[in-house]
Amino acid sequence: MAKIGLFFGSFNPIHTGHLVIASYMANFTDLDEVWMIVSPHNPLKNKASLANMYDRLEMTHLALGNAERIKASDFEFHLEQPSYTIDTLIHLQERYPKQQFVLIMGSDNLLSLRKWKNYEVILREYEIYVYPRPGYSDKELESHPSIHMTETPLMEISSTFLRNAIKEQKNVQFFLPAEVLLFIEGKGLYRR
Template sequence: MNIGLFFGSFNPVHVGHLIIANHMASYTDLDKVWLMVSPHNPLKDKNALINMYDRLEMARLAVEESINISVSDAEFKLPQPSYTIDTLTHLRERYPEHNFSLIMGADNLASLKRWKNHEILLRDYKIFVYPRPGFDNLELIDHPSVTLTQTPLMELSSTFIRRAIKEGKSVRFMVPDPVIRFIEAKNLYG
């Protein structure tokens, strides 16, 4: 099976993430997309993250009715911070029957050369890239492993969602209802 790995903090998960995941599962040769909840992205501030288990649960709630999108906590069992190459090595050993590809935004492709063992990622994995505002002329876009998709451009961010919640503004239709209920019940981001 061809599995697309969509890594993220999902702090919180929102409809932008879900639209991208669904597009990749529906309009590429991927059979499924796994939302890979990252305990700590080495390029992000760990102090801005809420508990990883709350982020995992929100992601699960967001995709509970999906047949081609699921959630993985594989990085929870690995040393932190999480490096994509280490996670892929772990997954290949655990699931040798699957072919794994990466899903990333154009902003991440722009910084890929800063990633641990980026040459191996480019050599051994297909990378499906979705557009991001302001990232049009990318050095690696013509690499044979890279596929630029026609995913709808998403300008919604978890940072915007967190700020809106903190300010007491509605995030309805931007965040799935079960996730909103979870955030409210646990008083997250307030």
């Protein structure tokens, strides 16, 4: 049975920080693979600032190239929207009964976990690998047996920062993979 880490995100756009986290989880933990699940619409986020989901999926594919043990997934594109993590997990378990799924999230998401649909079920049924985000901590949840705090390098790059920088025509070449930057420029994404 393979142990698959599920890294959910809008990836709007995907950036170096996301890739470092995925790479750390795939190579420095006991996970066999990491699936970067592009979320069409996170129920807790504003949909207006989202690039088209197929563009975000394409950028994720471009960013990963032929990365070993990390792949982009459009699994949530085929589910009812907005998609809640618990529903996605149930569908994944039905589709891939021989896999063991683990959630990957930042400590900022861990802080809001109690707002998630059926979060108690998630905590009971799934392990959660948490990467640190500066200024976010939940000591009570961090000591839960399902929660594994990792030593993933701190990444303070955000997609919001990058969207704003692109809109202001700043040079972001080292924040994004070159192929992703070319795609964004070619499509004129995040310009207005």
